[in-house]
Amino acid sequence: MMKALTFADQLNKRKWWHSPPADKKAYKKRGIFLASSYKECEFYGRPLDEPIKVNVSNPLVDTEENIIRLLFGKNSPQMVAHRALINGNAKEPLKVRFKLDKDLFKAAKNKNYDAIAVISEKRLGNTRNRKLSKSIELNILDIEKGILRGIN
Secondary structure: OOOOOOHHHHHHHOOEEOOOOOOOOHHHHHOEEEEOOHHHHHHHOOOOOOOEEEOOOOEEEEOHHHHHHHHHOOOOHHHHHHHHHHHOOOOOHHHHHHHHHHHHHHHHHHOOOOEEEEOOHHHHHHHHOOOOOOOOEEEEOOHHHHEEEOOO
């Protein structure tokens, strides 16, 4: 009988796409964001020509809302910010998004996660079967340890 792959194994087997941020210091502030397809990555800008391979061992995998609830609580300022972004009533959406990403980055690292894998609510059921959907946003929290090849 074959052993089921862990979420980390599944993430490590895939190729990931990345659009470098304008601010190169963003990696230290928020981690490195990767998309599961070139097409999804184009939303953030022009992706690199080659995909990236990762090496994670302890990813936090869930919907963004569930991750925020786990790390901060259901009535936290981070949840308020998330809801404002979702509802379209954040005054400065980019600023709010970057602050939320920074808070998630710090909290997840403090709890010894090495990556955050955000899946859609629609695909959440797949995780009960220990199977990740194809469409995932992955944030590697430590670029030096978590990236095997693809970023110089």
